[in-house]
Amino acid sequence: MNRAEIRSRIRSRSAAWDIVVAGGGATGVGVAIDAATRGYDVLLLEQSDFGKGASSRSTKLVHGGVRYLEHGDLSLVMEALKERGLLLRNAPHLVRNLGFVVPRYDWWEAPFYGIGLKIYDLLAGKYGFGASRILSLEQTREYLPTVELEGLRGGVLYFDGQFDDSRLLINLVATAFEQGATLLNYAAVEALTRDAQGYVNGVVAVDAESGEEFRATAKVVINATGAFGDNLRRKADAAAVPMIAPSQGIHLVFNRGFLPGATAIMVPHTSDGRVMFAIPWHGHTLVGTTDTPIAEPALEPVAMEEEVDFLLSTASRYLAGKPTRADVLSVFAGIRPLVRAGAGAKTAALSRDHVVHIDKSGLVTICGGKWTTYRKMAEDCVNQAATLAQLEERASITSRLNIHGFHDSSENFGDLAVYGADAPAILKLADEEPSLATRLHPGLPYIAAEVVWAVRQEMARTVEDVLARRTRALFLNSRAALEMAPAVAELMARELGAGEAWKTHQLTAFEAIASNYQLHRGG
Ligand SMILES: Cc1cc2nc3c(=O)[nH]c(=O)nc-3n(C[C@H](O)[C@H](O)[C@H](O)COP(=O)(O)OP(=O)(O)OC[C@H]3O[C@@H](n4cnc5c(N)ncnc54)[C@H](O)[C@@H]3O)c2cc1C
Secondary structure, eight states, rough: OOOHHHHHHEEEEEEEOEEEOOOSHHHHHHHHHHHHHOOOOOOEEEESSSTTTTGGOOOOOEEOHHHHHHHOOEEEEHHHHHHHHHHHOOOTTTTEEEEEEEEEEETTTTHHHHHHHHHHHHHHHHGGGOEEEEEEEEHHHOOTTTOOOOOEEEEEEEEEEEOOOHHHHHHHHHHHHHOOOOOEEEEEEEEEEEOSSSOEEEEEEEEETOOOEEEEEEEEEEOOOGGGHHHHHHHHHHHHHOEEEEEEEEEEEEEEEOOOOOOSEEEEEOOTTTOOOEEEEEEEEEOOOEEEEEEEEESOOOOOHHHHHHHHHHHHHHHHHHOOOOOSSSSEEEEEEEEOOOOOOOOGGGGEEEEEOOOOOOOEEEEEEOOOGGHHHHHHHHHHHHHHHTTOOOOGGGGGOOOOOOOOTTTGGGGGGGGGGGGGHHHHHHSSSSGSOOOOOOTEEEEHHHHHHHHHHHHOOHHHHIIIISHHHHHHHHHHHHHHHHHHHHHHHHHOOOOHHHHHHHHHHHHHHHHHHHHHHOO
16 A cells, blocks of 8 residues: 555556446445455545545444334345445454443333334344344443433343444455555546547546646446546536435534443434444444534535534433533534435435446446445445446455454454454564654544554555544544654654654644534633
8 A cells, every 4th residue: 555656557557447436435445455355446536535425423333223223224224234244253353242232211211112123133134233122211221321321210121333444444444455556546537538429538636745647547437436426527528417315414522431341322413313322332332423414525524503502401411411502622514425315305314225327428337325335235236337337247255354453352452442453563562662662642542653654554645644533542542642643743744854844834723623623612
């Protein structure tokens, strides 16, 4: 994963790629892996860092989606539950089984959620994570020592998956490289090229680091740009009818004290009919999410005041600690690339199913779905793209493909567990140069060796890449991340051979980004 080498590989290539993918989130990288493992020649271009979009901003659940049961979308839930099981098998270092308790404050909730969650268990079949069960008041208090007790009657326990989204994405990028794909970050697709018949036959992209424009021709171009999907479609056909309904969701992060146990809380019906989770994640408490339709997607979305107020007031109803604005360590927003329904439909009610759409120009767009189903989305998309491009027919093999870092007992690596099989190499860096064993902040577990590793092995190019997506510092505690930034810039500059001007620019840029992850007084 050496960027300069990849740039020259792309520059020296004159033949058409089988597939060019625009977008380096879960969907695009999933497509690159699926295509490469089938033996197709694939190039992926990401305008920013891998995972900059929704794929680093999720609730971090690998789940079937309990709430879609209510919509009667059983096949969607079943498909996601199967993918949940496959992901646990293929990336055990990053996915774990987590208990969730639905607290019960009304008499009817025990039979209602109890039966619903039994159906959830049944739909998982052999991919099940454990049997759900109704809990007494006493048991509920044991699982959730900080749950609001007033009016509490008991709970219902069920199991789902949890993961670290951007860590998995970086491991997927590594997997794609290992399978022979070529991927480049900081390379935006600016235009699409067409053949004499008007069919899309390649892309024009710009390398954000050098400003250089380059072209790549392809037998088929796949648009996996998430919430930005319609923008790219309009580059092929200015009159393309929009198919994406972008919807913003935010999360608040608090210290672990608000939810000190090992169990999450699931609230199936908030005051406005949404679902809310409070989840233990990387030694903190993650609360989310909202579902707010927005007009235009942004690369760095910002939480709205109403969203923050809604989460704080809902969290206060279920957490005895009643978190306030002053307790928020970080707030982050993401945009779901949902598939549009008829005018006026609520985004919370839109299906999370995915769609592969082929425009008249031959541009293939994959959108919708969710992180959990990225593999299946990729498989369906490559099936259709290969047919369209008349590539030799080959079956997908990703359901049994180990993801980079695969390790059965990575918890033995302690704070480096998320690196799985890569952890010993990071420890070796710290062994060889003891200063790299230093923690970068007293409140977070990250050590200097991880920064060096991110630059050398994971294509991190900016301070933000390291603090937001190679480590999760910015998402866990934005002030701590700001305090770490100078040391990270120093370590990165040394690796990249960059000077003072680079460091200053990086720190200014990071301060601006980090400000979006903080709640401002009165604002
Ligand atoms: C708040 C929230 C919570 C969620 N929680 C969960 C959850 O718990 N579990 C779950 O399974 N799913 C969850 N999801 C859904 C999941 O995160 C998304 O479905 C998934 O990440 C979408 O991936 P993607 O690759 O399609 O989009 P993205 O991750 O947004 O990737 C698209 C990429 O395309 C790039 N791009 C755009 N234009 C161009 C261009 N012209 N050239 C090159 N690159 C371009 C962008 O920079 C971006 O990186 C959640 C989503 C949100 C927003």
